[in-house]
Amino acid sequence: NKIRLLETSLDQKQSMLQELSCEDYELRHFEANKQKQRAQEVLIKTQFFAQELFVSIRLAKEEAELSWSELQENLHRIQRNCEEKDIMFKHYLGKYKELSAKWKEQQENQKLNDNQGQTIWHLRSRVQELERQLASEVDSHLKLKSMFKSR
Structure with missing residues (x-):
């Protein structure tokens, strides 16, 4: 069982x-x-x-x-x-x-030609003075010319 x-x-x-x-x-x-x-x-x-x-x-x-x-x-x-x-x-x-080379050359020439440089400076100032005078005379001339034209 x-x-x-x-x-x-x-x-x-x-x-x-x-x-x-x-x-x-x-x-x-x-x-x-x-x-x-x-x-x-x-x-x-x-x-x-x-x-x-x-x-x-x-x-x-x-x-x-x-x-x-x-x-x-x-x-x-x-x-x-x-x-x-x-x-x-x-x-x-x-x-x-x-x-630069030209400038150096000019410097050397300027040293050698100092007297010429002074002369050139003097001539330049004289040219400037003459230019002023000429300008003044031309101015005066133009004024006169314009006065004549207006008459």
Whole structure:
């Protein structure tokens, strides 16, 4: 009798164990499907972000290439300007040296011809005085002329 009870109890427990096993399998299968679905969602999002990143990288590369070519053009323009400025600088440096040499020569001549310089200064002041007198006479002449015209 006890054996039958134990067998029945064992059968019931095996039956319950099978049900639990099936439920556990279904639950694990459900969880696995859920995780698989989450993994697929993450994969889709990752692919989307990867595509966006690829597009961003491509655009950044194109922009960088444009910027690089603009920088190269600017560099060439600056180099040409520098070359032109260098040529102008050399030209003006040559002119400066030429004028400086002439000025030094004039200074030396002026030292040698101090008496002539004083004479020139005297003549200049005399010319200025004569110019003033002439201007005064021309002014008087114009006044007289206008007086005669008005009569």
